[in-house]
Amino acid sequence: MEKARILVQGIVQGVGFRPTVYRVAHGLNINGYVRNLGNIVEIVIEGQNNKINEFITSLQNNKPPISEINSLEVEWLDHKGQEFNDFRILESSKNFSGSSVIPPDIATCDNCLEEVFEVSNRRHNYPFTACTDCGPRFTVISSVPYDRIRTSMKSFPLCEDCEVEYANPKDRRYHAEASCCPVCGPKVFLYRENVIDSENPIKKAAELIDEGNILAIKGIGGTHLVVKTTEDGPVEKLRKRLGRYNQPFACMSKDLKTVQTFTDISGSEKNVLESRRRPIVVLNKNNGYMLSPSVSPYLHNLGVMLPYSALQHLLFTYTNEPAYIMTSANMPGEPMLIDNREITSKLNGIADYYLLHDREIINRCDDSVVRFRGNEMAFIRRSRGYVPEPYDFARISEDLNVLALGPEIDVTFSLLKEGKCYVSQHIGDTTKYETFRYLQEAVNHMMDITRTGSVDVVACDLHPMFFTTKLAEDMSQDFESEIVRVQHHHAHAASLCVDNNIEEVICIAADGVGYGDDGTAWGGEILLSHGSSYERLASLMPQPMAGGDLTTKYPVRMFMSMLYNHIGDDELVGLMKTGYSHFFKHGEREIDLVLKQLQKGFNTNTTTSTGRVLDTISTALRICGERTYEGECAMKLESAAFYGENTLKIPYEIGTNRGKDFLNTSNILISVLELIEKGEKMQNIARAAQNAIAFGLAEMAIKAAENVGVKVIGGSGGVFYNEAISVAIRNTVESAGYTFVQHKNSCAGDGSVSMGQAAIAAWKSQGI
Numbered sequence: 001m002e003k004a005r006i007l008v009q010g011i012v013q014g015v016g017f018r019p020t021v022y023r024v025a026h027g028l029n030i031n032g033y034v035r036n037l038g039n040i041v042e043i044v045i046e047g048q049n050n051k052i053n054e055f056i057t058s059l060q061n062n063k064p065p066i067s068e069i070n071s072l073e074v075e076w077l078d079h080k081g082q083e084f085n086d087f088r089i090l091e092s093s094k095n096f097s098g099s100s101v102i103p104p105d106i107a108t109c110d111n112c113l114e115e116v117f118e119v120s121n122r123r124h125n126y127p128f129t130a131c132t133d134c135g136p137r138f139t140v141i142s143s144v145p146y147d148r149i150r151t152s153m154k155s156f157p158l159c160e161d162c163e164v165e166y167a168n169p170k171d172r173r174y175h176a177e178a179s180c181c182p183v184c185g186p187k188v189f190l191y192r193e194n195v196i197d198s199e200n201p202i203k204k205a206a207e208l209i210d211e212g213n214i215l216a217i218k219g220i221g222g223t224h225l226v227v228k229t230t231e232d233g234p235v236e237k238l239r240k241r242l243g244r245y246n247q248p249f250a251c252m253s254k255d256l257k258t259v260q261t262f263t264d265i266s267g268s269e270k271n272v273l274e275s276r277r278r279p280i281v282v283l284n285k286n287n288g289y290m291l292s293p294s295v296s297p298y299l300h301n302l303g304v305m306l307p308y309s310a311l312q313h314l315l316f317t318y319t320n321e322p323a324y325i326m327t328s329a330n331m332p333g334e335p336m337l338i339d340n341r342e343i344t345s346k347l348n349g350i351a352d353y354y355l356l357h358d359r360e361i362i363n364r365c366d367d368s369v370v371r372f373r374g375n376e377m378a379f380i381r382r383s384r385g386y387v388p389e390p391y392d393f394a395r396i397s398e399d400l401n402v403l404a405l406g407p408e409i410d411v412t413f414s415l416l417k418e419g420k421c422y423v424s425q426h427i428g429d430t431t432k433y434e435t436f437r438y439l440q441e442a443v444n445h446m447m448d449i450t451r452t453g454s455v456d457v458v459a460c461d462l463h464p465m466f467f468t469t470k471l472a473e474d475m476s477q478d479f480e481s482e483i484v485r486v487q488h489h490h491a492h493a494a495s496l497c498v499d500n501n502i503e504e505v506i507c508i509a510a511d512g513v514g515y516g517d518d519g520t521a522w523g524g525e526i527l528l529s530h531g532s533s534y535e536r537l538a539s540l541m542p543q544p545m546a547g548g549d550l551t552t553k554y555p556v557r558m559f560m561s562m563l564y565n566h567i568g569d570d571e572l573v574g575l576m577k578t579g580y581s582h583f584f585k586h587g588e589r590e591i592d593l594v595l596k597q598l599q600k601g602f603n604t605n606t607t608t609s610t611g612r613v614l615d616t617i618s619t620a621l622r623i624c625g626e627r628t629y630e631g632e633c634a635m636k637l638e639s640a641a642f643y644g645e646n647t648l649k650i651p652y653e654i655g656t657n658r659g660k661d662f663l664n665t666s667n668i669l670i671s672v673l674e675l676i677e678k679g680e681k682m683q684n685i686a687r688a689a690q691n692a693i694a695f696g697l698a699e700m701a702i703k704a705a706e707n708v709g710v711k712v713i714g715g716s717g718g719v720f721y722n723e724a725i726s727v728a729i730r731n732t733v734e735s736a737g738y739t740f741v742q743h744k745n746s747c748a749g750d751g752s753v754s755m756g757q758a759a760i761a762a763w764k765s766q767g768i
């Protein structure tokens with residue numbers, strides 16, 4: 001006989017880990033006990049050496065679906081004769097330090113769905129059915145340890161039947177904190193001015209949607225606005241009421257088979273779509289696409305997800321629609337609505353009916369969005385189903401706590417604790433008061449559930465005027481901690497390094513805009529990033545921006561700026577007046593004004609942004625003349641190029657200024673104009689222009705890598721969501737013999753910036 005103590009770390013609490021241990025031990029007739037010790041599960045067992053090894057293997061093979069084993073240590077103890085007569089689950093030890101990792105919300109499991117659809121089951125048709133293997137976690141937890149009294153389930157005491165399941169280690173609902181049933185759990189109801197009496201509110205909701213109404217449906221971690229997709233009318237109505245005329249809406253379909261009727265879906269996309277994390281996957285439309293074109297206007301793709309709660313599964317049993325639009329219910333730029341009173345007051349005039357329930361949402365968590373580039377996945381938004389699962393930071397001292405507050409618009413924050421980086425759910429645009437408040441609440445909550453009292457370093461952007469920078473300054477005073485200001489694209493590069501577990505990279509950081517260390521607006525950078533230091537080796541050609549930020553909304557101003565000084569003023573004005581004056585908000589007279597602005601250099605900060613160049617090409621090709629949502633013009637350019645043929649070639653030229661290479665983007669634009677003049681097809685020109693930018697960026701990166709002797713080149717920033725650009729850069733870099741890395745488990749865009757800031761702050765304090 002031997003005795004062993006096994007310590008398991010990872011996501012092992014609130015996920016049915018102890019009952020699994022119990023079942024495995026019973027199955028092998030092994031005696032001992034299991035208990036929680038803070039973030040560790042401790043198992044002590046006695047038995048024959050081979051039995052103990054069999055136990056360990058079996059535990060690893062049978063671990064609960066939501067759990068994650070990060071480490072499993074076995075310590076062989078002195079065995080002084082038989083000590084245990086059975087196997088038990090002991091009470092959690094009260095004196096523990098350290099944080100337990102809270103699991104994310106997980107889609108309803110097959111066992112629960114079976115119950116929901118089985119007529120004789122006591123949970124038949126019950127929309128909140130959940131068990132240890134599935135259901136809400138992060139969104140219902142207010143503090144730790146994870147017990148029912150510290151969740152929004154505390155208002156729903158277990159009934160007798162549920163109590164029996166909860167107390168039985170052999171039951172799937174043993175200690176399932178979100179477990180409930182029609183007798184004891186939350187209830188769903190239909191509302192419009194008053195509660196509407198209905199035998200089956202979910203069925204009624206589906207009928208109302210199918211009649212063309214807009215419904216606000218409160219779900220697990222947030223609220224959706226829902227309309228049918230097979231007619232333009234309801235979609236247009238939703239667009240009008242929201243004032244969101246172009247932005248693509250995400251959809252939900254009943255199952256994979258239905259999704260395949262209107263999209264092309266690859267094997268890897270399918271796996272993610274059906275995974276228990278259930279993100280929105282951006283998929284290409286197929287030839288049979290039959291949803292309203294208004295769902296994602298002028299784009300070749302759309303975001304689709306599958307039901308992840310029993311409520312959603314039930315909803316789809318009552319409709320024959322192939323998909324419903326399911327878009328986050330929020331006011332523009334503000335956080336998603338989660339409180340019944342707020343939902344009904346703020347969406348008054350937008351939603352026709354409300355399907356609500358009486359369980360509180362403690363943490364809102366928007367749907368995650370992923371997109372594939374070739375076979376590689378990237379997050380556009382990493383939120384529900386993933387957060388708060390931390391990233392492991394190698395080489396970081398366990399004692400160092402860092403809070404990083406991210407950029408300004410597409411904000412997440414990150415909390416680094418004990419070498420683990422908790423990147424928050426999607427927070428959003430912090431220039432909006434409500435969102436800024438949400439950021440503060442979410443920070444406090446994350447500190448609570450990770451048991452973090454204080455931090456040693458607060459990290460933020462280099463931009464002095466961001467609200468997140470100001471908050472960082474306040475918090476660093478409160479915590480009496482150091483503040484580290486991080487350049488935006490360096491943060492991109494650092495997040496890429498963390499995601500790929502490397503220390504050094506030549507990073508192509510290509511995005512909309514980030515504040516450069518010279519005070520100009522960067523966004524097409526070749527950086528050598530090494531730990532907490534970086535060097536800017538090359539970039540796109542610095543371009544004036546006539547009217548500063550106005551160029552973002554009206555790329556035609558950028559169009560004039562990029563041509564200014566490259567063609568004559570008269571020619572420039574002539575071109576604008578004959579072909580593009582309708583893109584100027586104030587028509588022709590604005591054209592003269594912009595020229596004066598450029599001549600005098602008034603309000604014309606310079607930029608190396610790749611996003612601005614792609615927007616401009618989109619405008620030059622008359623694809624998109626006004627940006628009404630983030631990335632719009634560049635996304636529509638990508639969709640046009642998607643349908644283009646690879647028949648044209650646009651040359652690109654790399655120049656040098658003060659020892660730094662730059663890609664001449666004005667020349668690329670002039671070539672685009674020449675091809676338009678020649679009557680070439682718009683889609684083919686779009687494709688050639690994207691290629692020129694991709695090859696130019698890749699060539700500068702390869703040259704930089706050669707010069708400094710670095711073998712790894714990477715890509716980060718929103719431009720790397722563009723599949724064509726991203727694949728072209730990868731191919732060019734790899735054919736030159738370099739390794740190419742991209743974001744795999746993190747956002748390519750600004751959602752990862754806070755993680756990069758946290759990494760740089762930590763490396764800096766450790767001299768890396």
Ligand SMILES: [Zn+2]
Nearest residue numbers: 109112131134
């Ligand atoms: Zn379940």
Ligand SMILES: [Zn+2]
Nearest residue numbers: 159162181184
């Ligand atoms: Zn019950």
Ligand SMILES: [Zn+2]
Nearest residue numbers: 511514717750
């Ligand atoms: Zn960025």
